[in-house]
Amino acid sequence: MIANFDFDVIRRSLGYLFLDGMTFTLMLTGLATFGGIIWGTLIAMMRLSGVWVLSRIAQLYVDLMRSLPLVLVIFWFYFLVPYIGQWLTGASRPIRVGAFESSLLTFTLFEAAYYAEIMRAGIQSISKGQPAAASALGLTYWQTMRYVVLPQAFRNMLPVLLTQTIVLFQDTSLVYVLSITDFLGAASKVAQRDGRLVEMYLFAALVYFVISSIASFGVRRLQARIAIVR
Amino acid sequence: MRRVSGMGLAVVVAWFAAQAPLGEAPARADELSGTLKKIRETGSIALGFRDSSIPFSYLDNNQKPIGYALDICYAVVDAVKKELKLDKLAVELVPVSSSTRIPLLANGTIDLECGSTTNNPERQRQVAFGHTHFLTATRFISKKTNRLDTIEDLRGKPVVATSGTSNIKQLIETNAARHLGINVIHAKDHAEAFLMVENDRAVAFVMDDILLAAFAVGSKNPDAYVISSDSFSKPEPCGIMLRRDDPAFKKVVDEATSALYRSPEGPKLYDKWFMQKIPPRGLDLNVPMGAELKHEFANPSDSSDPDAYKVM
Amino acid sequence: MNYHWNWHIFFEPSPNGTGTYLDMLLSGLMVTIVTSLAAWVIALATGAIVGVMRTLPSKVANFFGFCYVEFFRNMPLLVQLFLWFFVLPELLPHAWGLWLKQLPNAPFYTAAIGTGLFMSARVAEQTRAGINSLPRGQKMAATALGLRTAQVYRYVLLPISFRIILPPLTSEFLSTIKNTSVALTIGLIELTAEARAMQEFSFQVFEAFTAATVLYLLINIVVVIAMHFVERRVAIPGYISGK
Numbered sequence: 001m002i003a004n005f006d007f008d009v010i011r012r013s014l015g016y017l018f019l020d021g022m023t024f025t026l027m028l029t030g031l032a033t034f035g036g037i038i039w040g041t042l043i044a045m046m047r048l049s050g051v052w053v054l055s056r057i058a059q060l061y062v063d064l065m066r067s068l069p070l071v072l073v074i075f076w077f078y079f080l081v082p083y084i085g086q087w088l089t090g091a092s093r094p095i096r097v098g099a100f101e102s103s104l105l106t107f108t109l110f111e112a113a114y115y116a117e118i119m120r121a122g123i124q125s126i127s128k129g130q131p132a133a134a135s136a137l138g139l140t141y142w143q144t145m146r147y148v149v150l151p152q153a154f155r156n157m158l159p160v161l162l163t164q165t166i167v168l169f170q171d172t173s174l175v176y177v178l179s180i181t182d183f184l185g186a187a188s189k190v191a192q193r194d195g196r197l198v199e200m201y202l203f204a205a206l207v208y209f210v211i212s213s214i215a216s217f218g219v220r221r222l223q224a225r226i227a228i229v230r
Numbered sequence: 231m232r233r234v235s236g237m238g239l240a241v242v243v244a245w246f247a248a249q250a251p252l253g254e255a256p257a258r259a260d261e262l263s264g265t266l267k268k269i270r271e272t273g274s275i276a277l278g279f280r281d282s283s284i285p286f287s288y289l290d291n292n293q294k295p296i297g298y299a300l301d302i303c304y305a306v307v308d309a310v311k312k313e314l315k316l317d318k319l320a321v322e323l324v325p326v327s328s329s330t331r332i333p334l335l336a337n338g339t340i341d342l343e344c345g346s347t348t349n350n351p352e353r354q355r356q357v358a359f360g361h362t363h364f365l366t367a368t369r370f371i372s373k374k375t376n377r378l379d380t381i382e383d384l385r386g387k388p389v390v391a392t393s394g395t396s397n398i399k400q401l402i403e404t405n406a407a408r409h410l411g412i413n414v415i416h417a418k419d420h421a422e423a424f425l426m427v428e429n430d431r432a433v434a435f436v437m438d439d440i441l442l443a444a445f446a447v448g449s450k451n452p453d454a455y456v457i458s459s460d461s462f463s464k465p466e467p468c469g470i471m472l473r474r475d476d477p478a479f480k481k482v483v484d485e486a487t488s489a490l491y492r493s494p495e496g497p498k499l500y501d502k503w504f505m506q507k508i509p510p511r512g513l514d515l516n517v518p519m520g521a522e523l524k525h526e527f528a529n530p531s532d533s534s535d536p537d538a539y540k541v542m
Numbered sequence: 543m544n545y546h547w548n549w550h551i552f553f554e555p556s557p558n559g560t561g562t563y564l565d566m567l568l569s570g571l572m573v574t575i576v577t578s579l580a581a582w583v584i585a586l587a588t589g590a591i592v593g594v595m596r597t598l599p600s601k602v603a604n605f606f607g608f609c610y611v612e613f614f615r616n617m618p619l620l621v622q623l624f625l626w627f628f629v630l631p632e633l634l635p636h637a638w639g640l641w642l643k644q645l646p647n648a649p650f651y652t653a654a655i656g657t658g659l660f661m662s663a664r665v666a667e668q669t670r671a672g673i674n675s676l677p678r679g680q681k682m683a684a685t686a687l688g689l690r691t692a693q694v695y696r697y698v699l700l701p702i703s704f705r706i707i708l709p710p711l712t713s714e715f716l717s718t719i720k721n722t723s724v725a726l727t728i729g730l731i732e733l734t735a736e737a738r739a740m741q742e743f744s745f746q747v748f749e750a751f752t753a754a755t756v757l758y759l760l761i762n763i764v765v766v767i768a769m770h771f772v773e774r775r776v777a778i779p780g781y782i783s784g785k
Binding site: 069071079188205 | 716734
C-alpha cells in the first residue's frame with residue numbers, strides 16, 4: 001500500500017511549490033491583510049460616524065460581503081474587475097488585470113468586511129470619555145481618531161485581527177477555483193500531472209497546518225501578554 | 231449579532247440592476263483597432279494557456295506552458311509584432327481553465343486562448359476563432375477491464391467530463407435525450423478528470439479523442455485504457471480563440487495562422503507535437519495528420535461547421 | 543465593449559433537458575440547503591461534545607478536545623475536503639476505497655461530513671466559551687443538589703449556555719451555508735457550481751452570478767429572521783438575550 005507512494009515527488013517539486021506557490025500565497029495574505037485592515041477601519045469609522053447615509057452604506061457593504069460565499073465573490077471579481085476598471089477610467093475597453101492583482105483586490109475588499117466588524121468592536125471598546133477629552137483639548141475628529149482612538153482600538157483588537165489573518169491565509173487557497181498558481185494550486189498541478197494526489201495533498205495539508213498552528217500559537221502568546229498589561 | 235436589513239439588501243439588488251447598463255456603452259469608432267490598439271499601448275500581449283491539454287497546451291517539467299497551440303500563438307505574436315512594428319512585445323502567460331477561458335477573454339485578461347477549444351456556432355456568438363488547427367471528435371476513455379465501447383454501455387454509470395467544455399455539454403444533452411441515467415461528474419481540468427478514471431471514481435472520461443489518446447499514452451499503464459469507437463460528435467474544428475468583433479486583430483491572426491499552415495513549417499509543427507517524442511516524459515502520440523486536416527492546412531478556414539472540413 | 547446582457551436567459555432551456563436555467567439554479571439552491579443542514583447537524587453534534595470535553599476536569603478529555611479543535615481549525619476547508627475526497631479512499635484497503643469512490647453521491651457525503659467537521663471545531667469553541675461564561679456557582683449548586691457530572695451538563699449548564707451562544711451559532715450556521723460552496727471543487731453541484739455551469743453553457747456570466755448572489759442573500763435573510771424568532775422564544779428573562 002504505502003509502498004506505492006512516491007514521496008520523492010514532493011522533493012522534486014519543492015522549488016515550484018515554495019518559490020512560485022507559497023510566494024504567491026504569502027504575498028497575497030500579507031498585502032490583503034494590510035489593505036483589508038485599512039479599508040476595514042475606514043468602513044468601521046463610516047459605520048460609527050453617526051452620519052446616517054455613511055453608516056448605512058458601511059453596514060450594507062459589510063452585510064453584503066458577509067452574506068456571500070468567498071468562492072462566488074472570487075468568481076465575480078475575476079470576471080468583473082476589468083469592466084469596473086474600464087468604467088472607472090472611462091477607457092474604451094476592459095482593463096487587463098492580472099491574476100495576482102485581481103485576487104488581491106478580491107481578498108482586500110472581502111476580508112475588509114470582517115476586519116471592519118473587528119475594528120468597530122475595537123473602537124466601541126474605547127470609553128466615550130476619551131474622544132470627549134480629546135475634542136475638549138481641541139483635537140479634530142481625524143486627530144482624535146489618529147492619535148487617541150485608533151491606536152488603542154488596534155492594540156486591543158490585535159489578537160483578533162491576527163486570528164482573522166490566519167483565516168485569510170487559509171482562504172487564499174480558494175483561488176484554486178481559478179487555476180491560479182498559489183501554494184495549493186501548485187501542489188494540485190504537480191499532483192495531477194504526475195498522478196500523485198495522495199502525496200501532494202497530504203504534504204499541502206501538512207504545510208498549511210504547520211504554518212497556521214505556529215501562527216495561532218503566536219497569537220495566543222500575544223493575547224496573554226496584552227491581557228496582563230491591560 | 232449582525233442584523234441584515236431587508237431594505238438595505240433591496241438597495242443592493244437595485245444597485246446591481248442599475249449597474250447593468252454599464253456593459254451597454256455604445257460601440258465607439260476607435261474600438262475598431264481594439265486588441266491591436268491595446269497591445270500597442272501596453273506593449274504586451276496576454277496568452278491564456280491550459281494545465282493539461284496535451285499536446286496543445288500544458289505544463290512541462292519546469293511548469294512552463296508549452297504545446298502545439300502555444301507554438302501557433304507565438305507565430306501570431308510574431309505577426310502582431312511585425313504588424314505594429316514593435317521591437318519588443320512582452321508576452322504574459324495566464325493560466326485558464328475550460329470554465330474561465332471565455333469570460334477572461336471577454337474581459338480582456340487574455341488576448342488569445344491557446345488550447346484546443348472547440349469552434350462551434352454557440353461560441354461563435356461570443357468569441358472568434360483563428361483558423362482551425364485540429365479536428366477532433368468527442369469520445370470516451372475507459373479501462374479495458376470495464377468493457378465499455380458504446381455510449382449505451384455508460385447507462386447508469388458515473389462518467390466524468392471537464393466542466394466548461396463542449397464535451398460535457400454533449401454528454402449532458404445525450405444523457406437527457408437518450409434517458410441514459412448517467413451520473414455526470416464535473417472535473418475542473420482534464421488531468422483531474424482522467425485521474426478519476428484511473429482511480430475508479432468514474433468509469434469513463436468524455437473528451438476530445440486526441441486529448442484522451444495523450445492521456446492514455448502518458449498514463450502509468452497505457453495498455454490498460456481503451457478509447458470508444460462510438461462518438462458523441464463528428465470531428466469538430468478547434469482553434470485559437472480571440473475576442474469577437476475585432477476585425478483588425480482577427481485579420482492579423484488569420485493571416486499569421488494561414489501563412490504558418492501553408493508554409494512547410496505547418497506540417498513540421500504538426501509532426502513536432504503529434505509524431506515525435508514530446509516533453510515532459512518523452513511520449514510519442516504517433517497520430518498522423520488526417521486527410522481533413524491536410525486539406526484544412528492547404529485551405530485554412532475558421533468555419534464552425536464540421537461538415538465544411540469533409541474531404542470529397 | 544462586447545458583453546451582451548440577456549436577462550431572459552433564465553427562462554431559456556438548459557442543456558440538461560430538465561427545464562430552464564432558472565430551474566438549474568433552483569436545484570443548486572436545494573443542494574446548498576440540504577448540504578448545509580446535514581453539515582450543520584454534524585457540526586452541532588460533534589462540536590457540542592468536543593466543546594463539553596474542553597470544559598471537563600479530565601486532563602485527557604481536555605487535551606483531546608484541544609487537539610481536535612487545532613486539527614480542524616488549522617487547515618483550509620478546501621484542503622480538508624481534498625483529504626476526505628481524494629486522499630482517504632487511497633489510504634483505505636482497496637475494496638473499501640473503491641466502495642467509497644463509487645458511492646453514488648460521494649461529493650454530497652464528503653461535503654456534508656467535511657464541512658460539518660470543519661465547522662464543528664468552531665462550534666466547539668463557542669460551546670466552551672458559553673459554558674465558561676456561566677458563573678461557577680451554577681455548577682457548584684447543581685453538584686450540591688446531588689447531580690452527577692452528566693446530569694449537571696444535561697440539565698443545568700448546556701441549556702443555559704446554548705441559549706447564550708445562540709447568536710454566534712447563527713453566524714456559524716451562515717458560515718456553514720457559505721462554506722458548502724467550497725465543495726464545488728469536489729464536484730458538488732450546489733448553487734455556486736450551478737451558476738458557474740450556467741455561465742459556461744450560456745456565456746451569460748454576470749446574469750448567472752447575479753442570480754446566485756440574490757439567492758444567497760435570500761437564504762441569509764430567511765435564516766437571520768428565523769433565528770431571531772427562535773432567540774426570542776428561548777430567551778431567559780434577566781439574561782442578556784432576554785429582554
